[in-house]
Amino acid sequence: xxxxxxxxxxxxxxxxxxxxxxxxxxxxxxxxxxxxxxxxxxxxxxxxxxxxxxxxxxxxxxxxxxxxxxxxxxxxxxxxxxxxxxxxxxxxxxxxxxxxxxxxxxxxxxxxxxxxxxxxxxxxxxxxxxxxxxxxxxxxxxxxxxxxxxxxxxxxxxxxxxxxxxxxxxxxxxxxxxxxxxxxxxxxxxxxxxxxxxxxxxxxxxxxxxxxxxxxxxxxxxxxxxxxxxxxxxxxxxxxxxxxxxxxxxxxxxxxxxxxxxxxxxxxxxxxxxxxxxxxxxxxxxxxxxxxx
Numbered sequence: 001x002x003x004x005x006x007x008x009x010x011x012x013x014x015x016x017x018x019x020x021x022x023x024x025x026x027x028x029x030x031x032x033x034x035x036x037x038x039x040x041x042x043x044x045x046x047x048x049x050x051x052x053x054x055x056x057x058x059x060x061x062x063x064x065x066x067x068x069x070x071x072x073x074x075x076x077x078x079x080x081x082x083x084x085x086x087x088x089x090x091x092x093x094x095x096x097x098x099x100x101x102x103x104x105x106x107x108x109x110x111x112x113x114x115x116x117x118x119x120x121x122x123x124x125x126x127x128x129x130x131x132x133x134x135x136x137x138x139x140x141x142x143x144x145x146x147x148x149x150x151x152x153x154x155x156x157x158x159x160x161x162x163x164x165x166x167x168x169x170x171x172x173x174x175x176x177x178x179x180x181x182x183x184x185x186x187x188x189x190x191x192x193x194x195x196x197x198x199x200x201x202x203x204x205x206x207x208x209x210x211x212x213x214x215x216x217x218x219x220x221x222x223x224x225x226x227x228x229x230x231x232x233x234x235x236x237x238x239x240x241x242x243x244x245x246x247x248x249x250x251x252x253x254x255x256x257x258x259x260x261x262x263x264x265x266x267x268x269x270x271x272x273x274x275x276x277x278x279x280x281x282x283x284x285x286x287x288x289x290x291x292x293x
Contacts, residue, residue, distance in 0.1 A: 001026075002082070002171050003287065004094040004102055006260050007179035008253035010189040012271045012279070014047050016179060017095035018055055019280045020287075024091045027056040029078060031096030031105065033119075034222040036063045036074065039209060042202045043224030045193065065209070065216040071104050078105040082171065099259040108168035118157075120150055121252055122221055128153055146255070147262070175290060176266035177283055180257075181273070189273075190249045197224065198242060223248045 003020055005013050021028050030036065034044045038061050047057065058081055063069040082105070085092050094102060100119055103109060120128055128149045132140060135156045141148035181189070206228045212219060213232070219225045227244040230236040236244070260266065267286060272278045 001091045001291075002094065002106075002174040003092070004106065004174060004176050004264075004266075005179065006099065006102070006176065006256075006264065006266060007097070007271075008186060008256045009045070009097055009249055010193045010253075011179045011181060011186060012273075012276065013095050013097070013179055014045075014051060015276060016177070016280060016283065017093045018047075018051065018053055020283065021055040021091075021093045022053065023284060024093075026091035026093045027058065027085055028052075028093045028095060029081060030057065030059045031074075031078070031094055031098055031101040033071075033074070033096075033098040033101055034218060035060055035096070036069055037061070037065055037218045037222075038063065039065060039205075040218065040222060040225065042197050042200050042205045043222065045197070065212050065218055068217050071100060074101050075104040075109065086171075097256055099256065099263055103263055106169060106171055106174060108170060118150075118154060118221075120153065121223070121255065122226060122248075125149055132156065146258070175287060176264050177286075178260060178264075178266040178268040179271050179279070180268045181271045185273070186253060187250050190253065191246050194224075194242060194246045194249065197245075203238065223252055 001024065003024075003026070005017050005020070007013050017028050020026065032044065034040055035046050036059055040046070041061075046060065059074070059078060078101075082092060094105075096102065098119070123131075125143050125146050128146075129140065129143055132149065132153050137152070137156070141152060143149075180186075202224065206225055209216075209219060209225070210232060213229065220229070224245055227241050227248065231238060231241045269279055269282055269286075
């Protein structure tokens with residue numbers, strides 16, 4: 001059994017993944033593009049050893065910051081790991097926020113080796129379109145069609161075609177679970193989580209990585225880290241950086257919802273922040289009904 005847990009940042013995916021892993025004796029595989037990197041801990045809200053509660057976790061903190069780890073690399077590593085765990089009759093929980101990584105692993109996506117596929121989370125639609133125009137493209141996607149904009153810019157930057165049969169699910173016993181909440185509640189949770197990150201030492205973590213920004217694409221792209229570049233350049237103060245991280249995190253959550261809804265046939269569950277056990281029970285009841293069919 002494979003259970004994929006999706007949802008925007010700060011909605012409670014980690015807590016649900018641990019609960020389900022313990023219930024079904026499963027192992028957890030991360031599909032967050034930034035949590036694969038070493039040393040990006042506080043700013044990515046990476047699960048801690050204490051939060052793991054003894055549950056085995058995979059594809060976390062194993063890529064050096066100086067290495068460019070692509071969706072092709074992740075697809076190869078994750079599929080190898082899934083096949084290994086399934087042969088051992090292990091249940092699997094996939095949890096994360098990078099929908100493209102999950103899509104690439106579970107569906108029949110074909111990437112050419114060496115392809116770097118970016119989601120361009122740090123760019124607006126207007127900025128992506130401007131980059132496309134620099135290639136003198138005659139037929140431009142509509143500015144509001146982010147999916148086409150991203151796909152086209154990737155093809156242009158890679159100078160090669162990326163093909164896929166994106167609706168062909170490779171692992172048939174897969175359940176897609178989505179966690180959600182009211183937009184105002186989510187934004188409040190995101191804002192508070194950023195405050196907690198700073199209280200837990202985010203500034204110190206980033207300052208310890210300052211000399212790696214020039215060589216690490218991850219640091220230049222990851223929300224919670226890239227916002228510090230103007231701070232290092234004495235262009236913004238720390239309060240402005242904090243607000244930028246909150247704003248970018250909220251915008252990212254909106255894009256996550258759009259991608260998840262368009263790409264996956266998932267069932268949404270509202271996060272009960274007052275009694276999260278109720279959310280866990282609702283998800284378990286849903287899973288049990290599916291496997292009784």
